Amino acid sequence: MNKICDLHIHSRFSGGASKNIDIFRIASNSNIKGIELVGTGDCLHPLWLNELKCGLIESSDGFFYTPKVPYVNFILQTEIEIIWKNNLRFKKVHFIILFPNFEKLEESIELLSQFGNLAKEGRPKIYNSPEKIIFGLKSIDMDIEIIPAHIFTPYFGIFGNNSNFNTMEDALGAGKNYINCVETGLSADPLMVRRISNLNKVSFISNSDSHSPYFHRLGREATIFDLNKVDYQNLVESIRKNKIIKTYEFKPSQGKYYYNGHRPERHSENQDYFCSPKLNIDNCPYCRKKLTRGVLARVQELSDQKNPFKLNFQYIVPLLELISIVLGGSEYDRRNLSIYQKLVAQNCSEYAIWEGKSNFNNIPENLKEAIQKIRKSKFWFIPGHDAVYGKLQFEN
Ligand SMILES: [Zn+2]
Numbered sequence: 001m002n003k004i005c006d007l008h009i010h011s012r013f014s015g016g017a018s019k020n021i022d023i024f025r026i027a028s029n030s031n032i033k034g035i036e037l038v039g040t041g042d043c044l045h046p047l048w049l050n051e052l053k054c055g056l057i058e059s060s061d062g063f064f065y066t067p068k069v070p071y072v073n074f075i076l077q078t079e080i081e082i083i084w085k086n087n088l089r090f091k092k093v094h095f096i097i098l099f100p101n102f103e104k105l106e107e108s109i110e111l112l113s114q115f116g117n118l119a120k121e122g123r124p125k126i127y128n129s130p131e132k133i134i135f136g137l138k139s140i141d142m143d144i145e146i147i148p149a150h151i152f153t154p155y156f157g158i159f160g161n162n163s164n165f166n167t168m169e170d171a172l173g174a175g176k177n178y179i180n181c182v183e184t185g186l187s188a189d190p191l192m193v194r195r196i197s198n199l200n201k202v203s204f205i206s207n208s209d210s211h212s213p214y215f216h217r218l219g220r221e222a223t224i225f226d227l228n229k230v231d232y233q234n235l236v237e238s239i240r241k242n243k244i245i246k247t248y249e250f251k252p253s254q255g256k257y258y259y260n261g262h263r264p265e266r267h268s269e270n271q272d273y274f275c276s277p278k279l280n281i282d283n284c285p286y287c288r289k290k291l292t293r294g295v296l297a298r299v300q301e302l303s304d305q306k307n308p309f310k311l312n313f314q315y316i317v318p319l320l321e322l323i324s325i326v327l328g329g330s331e332y333d334r335r336n337l338s339i340y341q342k343l344v345a346q347n348c349s350e351y352a353i354w355e356g357k358s359n360f361n362n363i364p365e366n367l368k369e370a371i372q373k374i375r376k377s378k379f380w381f382i383p384g385h386d387a388v389y390g391k392l393q394f395e396n
């Protein structure tokens with residue numbers, strides 16, 4: 001059976017996260033989006049872990065729910081930042097970790113506390129090599145799943161410009177043998193990433209990496225898995241055997257790190273600058289400093305094959321974001337939120353709308369047209385760069 005999953009989110013204990021994140025909000029907003037399985041985020045953090053233990057009930061092996069919203073399953077999930085020295089330089093790379101139950105999570109907490117302060121932030125910094133961390137976690141339980149996160153983003157992606165590894169082996173050593181899956185991130189899609197032969201043996205997933213419980217962030221990217229049975233073991237098997245039905249994707253140019261560039265705040269007169277990697281411009285014409293090299297540049301450098309895979313994914317724009325672009329105002333305006341709620345109520349969930357449900361009673365005509373254009377992929381973005389999101393444009 002197919003399940004729409006978002007396996008990478010954060011709690012309010014992560015840096016830059018909304019203070020309004022709690023279990024109930026995650027569950028009820030996931031339900032409205034159509035997300036059926038969601039990560040807990042930050043499960044190594046003692047205060048959040050305590051909330052998870054008090055608020056969640058096991059529904060099947062390794063899956064949990066809150067009684068107020070029984071339709072949404074949770075999975076024990078965190079992101080960590082591994083920091084280590086490699087060839088005289090410090091590297092910082094993010095990994096998603098999934099745990100099969102609270103007991104194995106507690107054992108992992110004992111292990112990871114030796115290398116970092118887990119109480120300091122929701123996404124803790126861990127000071128050791130990823131190879132040693134992977135081996136350590138796998139010796140606790142082979143079903144702990146470790147997934148390199150947003151692998152091309154410049155600062156914390158394994159292949160991003162700052163880490164600059166060219167192969168998984170270079171970064172992870174023999175730990176690479178335990179990696180079955182990578183997260184493509186918002187600024188890359190399967191079309192781009194499948195051109196890199198070093199990744200031929202791993203599956204690709206997409207998640208929101210949401211730092212907020214709101215509808216334009218939670219589940220903004222997601223993965224549909226084919227599960228034999230709805231439990232942890234079957235999810236991990238789907239990840240390892242690439243039983244992925246499809247991913248919901250941002251167009252990569254919407255992502256914050258697609259092109260090379262410098263965002264306006266870097267310059268005294270607020271000039272924005274971005275360019276395609278094809279132009280081979282390394283330094284900013286305004287401040288002369290090195291441009292932040294985006295995801296497209298790294299993917300082009302590493303591409304070494306035509307795409308040999310049959311790919312299945314769908315481009316979407318978060319519906320609440322689309323409403324606020326088309327009708328004006330922000331995602332937090334009452335009017336926009338009430339139109340979002342009306343649309344979702346008429347069609348079961350947001351993802352049901354992206355799958356073609358079209359009950360649009362009392363919905364503004366221009367918004368209906370915009371939804372149709374997103375479904376037909378008649379849109380593009382002024383490319384995102386240097387932490388600035390892309391800007392949506394419609395084709396005629
Ligand atoms: Zn991250």
Ligand SMILES: [Zn+2]
Pocket residue numbers: 262266267273284285286287288289
């Ligand atoms: Zn500049």
